[in-house]
Ligand SMILES: Nc1ncnc2c1ncn2[C@@H]1O[C@H](COP(=O)(O)OP(=O)(O)O)[C@@H](O)[C@H]1O
């Protein structure tokens with residue numbers, strides 16, 4: 001047998017008091033944020049009888065998706081009892097065009113402000129920045145009036161326009177800062193090559209802005225999906241988004257409060273932003289880094 | 296192969312005037328270098344010729360056409376930038392062909408031109424790479440290729456070699472000169488490097504303070520600088536200057552010694568008693584051991600430079616640097632007898648203008 005080298009003496013201390021404190025803090029913070037999610041998840045899997053009698057933190061005795069099923073397709077939102085799926089579809093119908101429109105308009109505005117600097121660019125930029133800092137509730141009433149004049153109040157088009165307007169400051173700033181960091185000579189070279197406003201934008205600038213587009217998608221998808229007040233005011237009865245429907249389910253006053261259904265409906269509503277974060281976390285960080293050192 | 300003429304061109308950024316009433320005639324197939332310190336408006340002038348910048352006053356003519364209000368693509372120009380400015384998401388081939396596609400050219404004609412340019416610049420193997428996969432020298436070759444395919448009659452270069460290391464710079468410099476010879480195109484080349492200017496140019500325009508200080512052949516710029524700025528900016532090691540005055544008998548008088556100026560080609564007759572600066576380049580000072588008129592110079596420092604020696608000397612108070620053959624036996628503390636050939640002297644008045 002060959003003699004193995006044996007460690008000699010006392011095992012070196014890895015965990016100092018400071019380390020332990022740090023870990024304790026991290027674990028407590030994680031619990032602080034995860035406990036509500038855990039409670040919602042287990043509650044949504046329990047029947048009402050178990051919820052009434054059992055401990056809020058206990059695991060479900062017989063996990064069942066009945067509450068999820070009911071939240072999705074039969075819970076009552078006000079007078080109708082078709083579940084939250086109606087809201088889900090509405091939210092998707094609001095989300096897709098709003099995200100696309102706000103990013104496209106923001107990207108074009110940011111591009112124009114960074115490379116072309118048209119007359120009045122300073123003024124437009126200043127206006128956008130001010131808009132970004134004014135609470136948007138201030139704009140709601142004037143917009144409602146304008147939209148009903150224009151005949152797009154309470155419509156899908158109306159809510160898409162609203163999201164595009166309110167997304168404009170952030171989206172413009174995001175893209176402008178990205179484009180401003182690119183060498184101006186790139187733009188000049190394209191001008192000499194005969195490319196115009198749109199060709200330079202589409203064939204040269206947009207391909208370089210992919211990481212920023214991903215960041216923009218993440219910001220807009222979560223922002224627009226989570227919106228409540230704008231959807232309530234501008235979308236109209238037919239197109240109420242999921243958040244508003246969720247509120248209706250959770251706040252129905254007749255009968256017993258069905259916590260399991262409420263929890264399931266809430267989780268369903270949170271699913272899209274959660275998925276976006278999980279799928280895009282890496283991209284998000286990469287996009288921010290890419291924005292800092294340019295692509 | 297076109298003439299370029301700038302007539303009374305003025306450019307200002309807001310209230311800050313960058314170019315003031317500039318006139319410049321560039322001949323067909325000429326290689327003109329715009330030389331000047333950074334910030335003097337060289338790039339601005341080039342951008343104006345390219346049409347990337349609107350001018351506030353004057354006209355720009357290219358090939359006998361007034362192009363003052365024309366788009367860059369319609370001016371018959373091609374441009375190469377300091378930062379290469381290659382399109383990062385496109386292959387080298389796409390970088391070269393982009394402008395031609397925009398112009399709506401036929402595929403086989405595009406292929407023909409790209410292949411030709413790639414052969415001329417030896418970038419044939421790089422055609423399918425992205426700019427990020429190229430070295431600095433290769434990137435600049437591609438950028439030059441992008442200008443070549445345009446078949447332009449005027450080429451504009453904005454400090455194309457500044458980002459390269461010394462060896463590549465020299466290599467691409469000769470390459471650009473060779474291209475000029477074979478294409479016969481008019482070239483306008485911006486640089487702050489006097490060596491580049493002297494080696495490449497048919498004529499150099501030295502710029503500073505919103506205007507052209509001197510326009511002339513490299514020889515004229517080097518041997519007959521129009522003012523002290525040009526004299527200082529061009530030439531390395533730099534020209535030595537001695538302050539003095541024009542004496543009673545028309546001599547140059549410094550403290551403790553004087554120099555006859557009878558053979559100096561004055562542009563205007565000198566004023567007796569006027570203060571002047573005398574300038575002489577290190578390689579124009581002559582070592583004359585047996586000449587009775589030679590001035591004794593005390594050597595303070597000797598710098599061997601490989602091909603030759605640079606000796607820093609003093610005649611009285613005046614500091615004079617001289618270039619000597621590498622094998623000269625000289626050490627600090629020696630005294631050297633120096634002669635200043637009159638046709639190599641430069642005299643500047645108190646305002647710095649050549650006399
Ligand atoms: N877009 C601009 N706005 C304001 N000032 C500018 C702009 N571009 C250049 N300048 C100024 O004009 C002057 C000349 O610039 P430039 O032509 O780039 O100089 P050079 O190429 O000789 O180094 C500089 O002082 C610079 O600061």
Ligand SMILES: [Mg+2]
Nearest residue numbers: 337338339454
């Ligand atoms: Mg410059």
